[in-house]
Amino acid sequence: MKVGILGGTGPQGRGLGRRFAMAGHEVLLGSRDAARAQETAAGLAGAGRVTGVANADATDADVVVVAVPHEGHADLLTSLAGALEGKVVVDCVNPLGFDKQGPFPIEVADGSAAQEAQRILTGSTVVAAFHHVSAVLLDDPDVTDIPGDVLVLGEDREVVGRVIELAQSIPGARGVYAGRLRLARTVEAFTANLIAVNRRYKTHAGIAVTGLPAQDEA
């Protein structure tokens, strides 16, 4: 599969790019700054096929992952709405604020970053996924298996199934359907809880769903 990543030079974008490349996908690593994307892509060359490009060129893919900070999210998607038409867009943006007590979810007028993306990208199918997999683990070439589940939320069952397959192409990861897009806010916000877990237990936590039937444990 050809996977584009908007914001591919940030920790989550670069980590996902590494894993998708390791899984044999062709990765278009996008950035506002194409030169920086090329530099990051060069650093991932050992993982597989990764090309650094401008964000606009990273839309030339089967699936486009959005991994930018929430601040620039709406503006970037608005500028790329035409290029993303007809495509599957996977949003993994976590709208969080930070103060002296740590991270907290910030309000998004559309309910969640994923719903914001779907409102802007009227011609695309937006799915929310990859919020909780640790960027540190994703980007560590010594980590062979990514622990935990990738929660996948969306309206279109077939498209959700494709994103679950993309998640499961990453060794160790399991994709689990976790509700319609209107429940994405909770999954985005839960990243703040995981950061609290990380701080308390000095780890890189993820989450797993218990009790799934065996055929979905694959």
Added chain:
Amino acid sequence: MKVGILGGTGPQGRGLGRRFAMAGHEVLLGSRDAARAQETAAGLAGAGRVTGVANADATDADVVVVAVPHEGHADLLTSLAGALEGKVVVDCVNPLGFDKQGPFPIEVADGSAAQEAQRILTGSTVVAAFHHVSAVLLDDPDVTDIPGDVLVLGEDREVVGRVIELAQSIPGARGVYAGRLRLARTVEAFTANLIAVNRRYKTHAGIAVTGLPAQDEA
């Protein structure tokens, strides 16, 4: 430990009452209707020491679990604020609405049910926990081990530790600190995602945190 349960005749309250009794705790199962509480308690007699009482009498315990529907939550706590003074109050209320697309989190003016409880119970220490353990599994006497983690949120580290211990007195369950009370909304709301998981996969799902250090895996 002596554990009181407000709303002990509902599915979550009754299930938790069963597990706490199985773990050897003395359980005061409270209800608006003391006669109904006695009836439910009689049904749990095989599990251990369970007494059915009026909600007001269930406050005479070391830890008081609040397992009522969100509709009556604020009024009940307001009426019991005096009796709950100085106590540890564990809120497991999930403020959810339901429509034809399934469950969704509803807005709570205080941010979450747990924060609402803490605002009302100025003399108590409120901790949020036990939102995600399946009431069906808790209340099934044939289930010996409860899978998954109990996420525990609160401000007071010592009290959070006590509630983690209470959670871990239930065979199979692990208590995990998951942030301050201001992050409780996400944990409450995540119950809607778990219901979506249950519907899709025909199961009783829970969640587990991955990546915790071994000493916390106990």
